[in-house]
Amino acid sequence: MRRASDDLVAEIEVRIASGQFENNKPLPAERDLMDMFGASRTVVREAISTLSNRGLVETKPRFRPVVKKPDYGTVLTATGKIIEHLLSEPGGVTDLYRSREFIERSLARHAALHANKDDIADLKAALEANFEAIDDTPRFFQTDMEFHGVLYKIVRNPIFPAIHEGYLSWLSPSWGKMNRAPDHNLINYQAHKKIYEAILARDPVLAENAMDEHLAVAWEVVKDTLEKK
Template identity: 30%
Template sequence: MSTPPSTFPIKRQRLFDQVAQHLEAMILSGEVGVGDPLPSERELMERFGVGRPAVREALLWLNKKGLISVSAGERARVVEPDPSELLEHLSGAALLFASTPRGMQQFQQTRLFTEVALAREACRWTSADDLKRLEQLLRDNEASAGNMETFARTDDAFHFGIASLAHNPLIDALYRSVLSVLQNQRYTSLQHHDALHAAIDCHTRIFDAIAARDPDRAEQVMRTHLTNVESFYWDVRGKPARHPPDAAADASQAAEKPRKKTN
């Protein structure tokens, strides 16, 4: 008895999917530029040979993807991409992923890689005005040490201040997204008895390294700081942090013997 041939089902595309794909190709090719209106609904119906419902569903889908804006009584227009919107639709899935130990560890690792690079590059990018703004964020954070909620908020502001030195809206959006996902880590790690002192000490040394245009020192202190934060988080959670041996040792030493604050 012969074996029946394998089957490969063909997915049937809905009409609005096909219309949306054609319109997206028009936008991405530059046929319709940023700020330009798309053809009217009637023109699109005639062009694609479909009814109004298919056209409207396609426009709503493109609007959801952030490619066009749709307003009642007006023709849809191609919009300038907003980096924050590019990442917004990932937030729900990211929070779910970070709710598992493995997901949290991978987000922590992503933050470490990102911020270490940002601290290093900040030594090249930073202007005198940038340094003044960053120093004020540092002082605000130091002054809030008596209020944990305010300290967490100003801690975020200091780190975001470093990320913003790149003057890159996509980096800003990516960093805000990562910080949002790691909100639980922030408050949990600060419950550790060494966390506050270690954070203030490292923040000061990070700022000093950036001000001195010392990329190696900025990278090393930022790595130590974020390794500390991760270690404190898992210690409070009652689980070991998973770091390479040298990073773990560096974090342990920094936590046990934090340097004195420098002016």
């Protein structure tokens, strides 16, 4: 059996996909949707709630729901709450971090094999920005993320930057509060440099190992902060 609201959800979805309900514009008022589809307000509201949780509309309480055509980022925000639960379980953060190690190790290898001139230039720029920020921990953190972000970009697949965003939003919340002294920054910078140089030298194994070591060291620093809670 199917719920009336499910039908409504489907109908609104096609209108969003077809552009009849324009992207980034507010959805019609609930009472208008009632007329439009001949449904009760209960059903309309339930449908909007579902669409909101699906990420197709963005609802702020008391404001008109805004249509949002989904992208890979939408997936993250939609899963955020579930992931939070998983991370609070024992070993959850560790599993997530290990998966990140796996991915980024492979990314480093991939970059060493396939990065083009522009990629290398981006990487170099990110590395230099990273160096400039060694004495400015917040900014170092920023450039640190961006350096890794370049690697996610090199595969030229929009899924990967989204994954990067995911790791950041799920793993980094606690990092902000940590003491990341300049000497820690220096260590991380040197690790980045090693990775960059391995990629520049087109040495996939070296790049992979450099990344692996970098993340292992970083894990030792953050694991207590992260796995506590």
